[in-house]
Amino acid sequence: MERVEREEAAVQTKGGPTVVQGASLTTIAWQQFKKHPMARIALVILGIMYLLAAFADFMAPYPEHDINPNATFEPPTVVHFLDPQGNLTWPFIYGMKKTIDMQTFESIWTTDTSTRYPLKLFVHRTGLRDRYVPFPVNLIPVQLRHVLGIRPWATLHLFGVADAGDQAKIHLLGTDDLGADVFGKLMFGARISLTIGILASAVAIVIGMIMGGLAGFYGGWLDEIILRFVEALSAIPFLFLLLTLSAIFYPLHLPSTTQFMLIIVALSVIGWGQIARAVRGQVLSLRERDFTVAAKALGASNMRVITRHLLPQTLSFIIISLSIQIPEYTLAESVLSFFGLGIQPPSTSWGLMLSTAQSFAGVTGLGDRWWIFTPGVAIFVAVLTWNLLGDGLRDAFDPKSRR
Amino acid sequence: MLPFIVRRLFNLIPTFIIATFLAWGIIQAAPGDFATQFAFDQVDPNKAERIRQLLGLDQAWYIRYLYWLRNLILHFNLGTSMTSKASVTALILPLMRNSMVLLVPATVLAFAIAIPIGVYSALHKYSLADRFLTVFSLLGLAVPNFFLALIVLAFSVQWFHHYHWFLIPTGGMTSTDFSSYGPLHQILDVGWHLIGPVLVLTLSSLAFVSRVMRGEMLEVLSQDYIRTARCKGLSERSVNVKHALRNAILVIVAIIGSTLPGLVSGAGSVEYVTGWPGITPLFISSIFAQDVYVVMALLTILTLLLMVGNLLSDLALAMIDPRIRY
Numbered sequence: 211m212e213r214v215e216r217e218e219a220a221v222q223t224k225g226g227p228t229v230v231q232g233a234s235l236t237t238i239a240w241q242q243f244k245k246h247p248m249a250r251i252a253l254v255i256l257g258i259m260y261l262l263a264a265f266a267d268f269m270a271p272y273p274e275h276d277i278n279p280n281a282t283f284e285p286p287t288v289v290h291f292l293d294p295q296g297n298l299t300w301p302f303i304y305g306m307k308k309t310i311d312m313q314t315f316e317s318i319w320t321t322d323t324s325t326r327y328p329l330k331l332f333v334h335r336t337g338l339r340d341r342y343v344p345f346p347v348n349l350i351p352v353q354l355r356h357v358l359g360i361r362p363w364a365t366l367h368l369f370g371v372a373d374a375g376d377q378a379k380i381h382l383l384g385t386d387d388l389g390a391d392v393f394g395k396l397m398f399g400a401r402i403s404l405t406i407g408i409l410a411s412a413v414a415i416v417i418g419m420i421m422g423g424l425a426g427f428y429g430g431w432l433d434e435i436i437l438r439f440v441e442a443l444s445a446i447p448f449l450f451l452l453l454t455l456s457a458i459f460y461p462l463h464l465p466s467t468t469q470f471m472l473i474i475v476a477l478s479v480i481g482w483g484q485i486a487r488a489v490r491g492q493v494l495s496l497r498e499r500d501f502t503v504a505a506k507a508l509g510a511s512n513m514r515v516i517t518r519h520l521l522p523q524t525l526s527f528i529i530i531s532l533s534i535q536i537p538e539y540t541l542a543e544s545v546l547s548f549f550g551l552g553i554q555p556p557s558t559s560w561g562l563m564l565s566t567a568q569s570f571a572g573v574t575g576l577g578d579r580w581w582i583f584t585p586g587v588a589i590f591v592a593v594l595t596w597n598l599l600g601d602g603l604r605d606a607f608d609p610k611s612r613r
Numbered sequence: 614m615l616p617f618i619v620r621r622l623f624n625l626i627p628t629f630i631i632a633t634f635l636a637w638g639i640i641q642a643a644p645g646d647f648a649t650q651f652a653f654d655q656v657d658p659n660k661a662e663r664i665r666q667l668l669g670l671d672q673a674w675y676i677r678y679l680y681w682l683r684n685l686i687l688h689f690n691l692g693t694s695m696t697s698k699a700s701v702t703a704l705i706l707p708l709m710r711n712s713m714v715l716l717v718p719a720t721v722l723a724f725a726i727a728i729p730i731g732v733y734s735a736l737h738k739y740s741l742a743d744r745f746l747t748v749f750s751l752l753g754l755a756v757p758n759f760f761l762a763l764i765v766l767a768f769s770v771q772w773f774h775h776y777h778w779f780l781i782p783t784g785g786m787t788s789t790d791f792s793s794y795g796p797l798h799q800i801l802d803v804g805w806h807l808i809g810p811v812l813v814l815t816l817s818s819l820a821f822v823s824r825v826m827r828g829e830m831l832e833v834l835s836q837d838y839i840r841t842a843r844c845k846g847l848s849e850r851s852v853n854v855k856h857a858l859r860n861a862i863l864v865i866v867a868i869i870g871s872t873l874p875g876l877v878s879g880a881g882s883v884e885y886v887t888g889w890p891g892i893t894p895l896f897i898s899s900i901f902a903q904d905v906y907v908v909m910a911l912l913t914i915l916t917l918l919l920m921v922g923n924l925l926s927d928l929a930l931a932m933i934d935p936r937i938r939y
């Protein structure tokens with residue numbers, strides 16, 4: 211790894227002479243990052259997606275585990291902005307009626323235009339099942355909240371249909387096989403699908419840096435063992451190893467929080483190898499550098515040399531490998547949940563939602579129930595934006611790939 | 614050359630043993646075993662214990678690993694499936710062949726299309742076609758394999774709903790009355806069923822390989838010896854083909870080995886979605902049934918396959934690149 215060279219930035223002061231200033235690593239990185247319009251757009255889109263996930267309870271018209279066996283595969287609700295005469299009015303929706311085709315036993319949904327249900331913004335839904343714990347507080351574990359006595363129930367939703375009951379429900383992206391609102395589920399699922407990638411790659415990088423650092427710094431038999439282990443780990447195909455690892459916990463029927471953490475562990479256990487290998491290579495070259503030798507000559511302990519002199523040099527590397535790993539892990543989680551070995555119901559993730567689409571794939575045409583395929587689009591957008599952001603970050607932090 | 618091959622082969626042995634031991638440990642770490650499902654048998658309360666003894670599940674896991682390894686090395690025996698009571702080898706071989714029928718054409722096709730695309734993009738850097746291909750490969754890298762397969766499947770169903778005949782089949786490897794077809798018809802039938810899965814697999818690896826090829830070609834084209842070749846007055850074609858492409862292609866040979874795991878995994882999800890009777894459906898059902906020998910055998914074979922693939926790609930590289938000494 212090259213040492214990040216300080217770029218000299220020429221700053222023109224008002225009327226005065228040109229002053230040459232040194233720029234810090236982050237300043238250079240930001241300057242480089244700004245040259246990537248796509249990466250900036252990706253950053254904005256990702257920001258919106260994470261905000262939607264954080265405030266999913268507020269954005270979704272119905273609570274997370276709301277299902278309705280009588281309204282399965284209801285098509286998306288059309289929001290009308292024009293009344294039947296063609297005049298612009300306050301947006302409203304019509305109710306949907308289900309009839310069953312007695313020949314094929316398929317439900318047929320028709321729009322019931324007799325009553326108009328106006329859309330309401332900022333609806334309070336005070337039912338026991340409708341209230342929720344708002345965003346930053348819901349990150350505190352339930353038990354801890356009970357101990358501390360924090361019960362900040364919120365009842366506000368961004369939009370909804372007032373006083374309609376079951377006559378008219380707003381499902382912007384229809385309902386799935388359980389009658390749950392797909393639009394809401396997408397945002398609740400995002401909470402898992404979008405965070406697993408970040409957490410898993412963070413854990414993988416920590417493990418990888420420790421192992422790679424040890425292997426590179428101490429060398430000898432430790433190096434040999436770690437290298438052999440990494441090689442063996444990478445010899446087993448990724449997907450199959452991941453499935454086998456997840457199968458360990460499958461029979462235990464663990465609570466969803468534990469399941470979530472175990473998936474992170476499984477993903478990072480598989481992915482730390484390549485990071486360790488790269489870190490080892492870096493440490494090998496860094497430990498012969500003058501500043502390391504100097505630190506040692508001054509009597510610094512091994513620990514101090516590693517933490518103060520070697521690891522900080524790998525900052526750019528961490529950011530670059532994070533940007534590669536996060537989209538990969540996001541994809542891996544979706545595959546795992548899709549196969550039924552990842553997130554378990556009633557929790558939801560995009561991959562799990564797609565497994566519904568899979569079980570009805572033999573009968574569902576692309577045009578018939580297109581809305582149950584939307585989680586796939588969400589995965590696609592998330593991975594694409596992470597990749598684009600990663601490209602930008604790589605150019606910003608890697609002196610070799612600068613333009 | 615021969616000592617090099619032998620040395621590489623010997624190097625594979627410890628990796629293979631550690632990898633299989635690791636896989637064995639992971640499989641055995643799951644709570645319960647195959648016999649657990651009989652624990653509450655009403656008629657015969659001791660059934661679970663008896664089955665456990667019969668299958669040797671009462672012994673320590675590392676002892677059973679040694680037995681397993683001995684059987685594999687001495688008798689080439691991968692054990693007996695606990696659910697179907699058939700030899701694992703007999704169970705797996707036909708499925709393995711089916712998986713290869715899917716994997717080989719997809720791999721060949723992906724490389725055959727991706728290399729020209731990558732070279733073209735590099736030679737026409739920032740042209741309209743290059744920009745289009747860059748966007749395409751960015752999109753291609755972000756689409757999950759299984760989602761693409763789902764879309765193809767749903768498209769096929771939709772087509773049938775609309776026109777009442779199948780453009781491509783909605784899964785499987787053969788038609789229902791396959792056994793009554795003549796040999797040529799059978800091949801055509803399998804080929805017809807291959808279209809969807811191969812399309813999905815090829816598209817998903819296309820993006821990656823063409824991107825690598827483009828990057829490598831650009832890297833080579835910026836080297837000094839390319840400028841020298843141009844200065845000598847060589848034709849553009851000669852520079853591109855004889856000097857640049859020859860060097861750039863080395864990297865592709867080197868990455869064939871490392872793309873195999875991705876391809877095998879990708880083929881796994883495609884098999885699962887399209888109902889292709891390959892190894893993945895068996896793997897999934899065996900995992901849920903804790904049929905350890907089947908799971909272990911599949912992991913072992915795939916690991917071997919990858920190691921051999923890597924070895925072959927290294928050997929090919931050593932053969933065509935005179936700079937590599939062995």
